[in-house]
Structure formats: C-alpha cells, structure tokens
Amino acid sequence: MSELVEELGLDRPVLEVARGLLGSSIVAERGDTVLRARIVEAEAYSEDDPASHSYNGPTDRSAVMFGPPGFWYIYKCYGIHWMTNVVCGEPGHGEAVLIRAVEPVSGLDVMTRRRGMEGTDVTNGPGKLSEALGITEDDDRTEISRETGLYLEPGPLDEPVVESTRIGIQEATERPWRFYLEGNDYVSRVKAHDAAG
DNA sequence: TAACCGATTAGCT
DNA sequence: GCTAATCGGTTAA
Numbered sequence: 001m002s003e004l005v006e007e008l009g010l011d012r013p014v015l016e017v018a019r020g021l022l023g024s025s026i027v028a029e030r031g032d033t034v035l036r037a038r039i040v041e042a043e044a045y046s047e048d049d050p051a052s053h054s055y056n057g058p059t060d061r062s063a064v065m066f067g068p069p070g071f072w073y074i075y076k077c078y079g080i081h082w083m084t085n086v087v088c089g090e091p092g093h094g095e096a097v098l099i100r101a102v103e104p105v106s107g108l109d110v111m112t113r114r115r116g117m118e119g120t121d122v123t124n125g126p127g128k129l130s131e132a133l134g135i136t137e138d139d140d141r142t143e144i145s146r147e148t149g150l151y152l153e154p155g156p157l158d159e160p161v162v163e164s165t166r167i168g169i170q171e172a173t174e175r176p177w178r179f180y181l182e183g184n185d186y187v188s189r190v191k192a193h194d195a196a197g
Numbered sequence: 198t199a200a201c202c203g204a205t206t207a208g209c210t
Numbered sequence: 211g212c213t214a215a216t217c218g219g220t221t222a223a
C-alpha cells in the first residue's frame with residue numbers, strides 16, 4: 001500500500017472515505033502549473049449499489065474500481081463531461097468516491113481561463129472541476145501519487161459535514177451517500193431537507 | 198452491429 | 211424550469 005493511500009485511509013470503506021476526503025485537496029501539477037483545490041462535496045458508490053458503474057461486477061470501463069485503492073477512475077458522462085473518482089476500499093469491492101465540487105486554493109487564474117466562467121461556476125460541479133483541473137481520460141486508471149502529478153493532499157476538516165442523498169441518479173436515490181461542507185459556496189446543490197449529520 | 202442512454206452543463210424562457 | 215449538446219459504454223440480438 002502506498003504512503004498516500006495509508007495517509008488518506010483510502011483502504012477504508014467507501015462511506016468513510018467519501019466523508020473523510022472533505023477538506024483534503026486535489027493537486028494537479030502539469031508542467032510549470034500547479035493547481036490546488038479543496039474538496040467540499042463527494043459521493044460514495046459501491047458494487048451492491050444499483051446507481052454504481054460497478055453494480056453487477058466489473059466491465060471494461062469499471063474494472064479499475066475493483067482494483068486496489070489509490071487510483072483514479074475517470075469516465076465521460078453525457079458524451080461531454082469528465083467525472084473524477086477516487087478508487088477506495090478493499091480490492092474487489094468495486095468502491096469509488098465521486099468528487100462533486102472543490103474550492104480553488106491556488107491557480108485560480110488558470111482554472112478560470114479554462115472554464116470561461118467566473119466565481120463558483122469554476123468548480124461547483126463534477127464536470128466543471130474536471131475541466132478546471134485539466135482532468136481527462138489520460139488520467140483514467142493512473143495512480144494517485146506525487147509522481148504522476150495528479151494526487152490528493154490531506155487537509156484539515158474544520159466545518160460541519162452535511163449528509164444528503166446523491167445527485168443525478170435514478171436508482172438507490174434514498175441512500176444518504178453524499179457529503180458536503182455546510183455553508184460552502186462551491187457545493188453544487190443544496191437540497192431543502194439536507195441536514196448536518 | 199444497432200439502439201439506448203447517462204454520477205452534467207449552459208443557455209434560454 | 212426546460213432542454214439540446216454529444217458520444218462511448220453497455221446490452222440485446
């Protein structure tokens with residue numbers, strides 16, 4: 001197990017990881033540019049979950065979810081947007097965390113230019129943050145490590161965490177497998193019944 | 198090999 | 211609030 005996997009506890013069950021990644025940052029080092037953004041919203045997906053790509057076992061696309069924790073699972077959604085996921089849990093369990101929103105920490109100018117929009121619209125959604133950070137299919141199945149230049153950096157969690165149902169799915173809609181930082185401006189969407197938990 | 202459709206977004210009403 | 215954009219993965223045949 002890599003040092004980073006251990007440090008972030010990515011080998012824990014997916015719900016713990018989804019909640020635990022809040023406050024940590026995604027770092028994208030591309031050439032001279034270093035982008036850093038704090039995770040403020042994440043969702044859990046697992047094999048026994050009808051809403052998950054890993055449901056009903058591995059396929060060509062979802063195979064990485066069944067591998068060891070600490071790898072990126074990047075897939076294209078609606079033919080347009082890249083979704084950024086962190087493979088976690090024990091190998092074979094098909095677990096991953098979807099990063100749904102981040103808060104820019106450094107490199108805001110680059111992110112803003114790439115997005116062609118300003119303010120929270122730069123990173124307040126899974127497709128948006130992938131574009132802002134330059135995450136594409138090239139990063140799919142790569143290891144989360146400082147060597148690859150796209151990795152996670154542990155950070156403190158100072159705000160209350162809100163528990164919620166997931167966004168944009170048709171199955172298992174009742175599971176409270178979404179987590180976000182209370183009151184954060186970059187959270188993609190706040191539902192009326194969401195409560196801190 | 199064809200048909201269906203989605204872990205979304207932006208722009209318009 | 212509504213919907214077009216856009217295409218690879220998945221499934222059924």
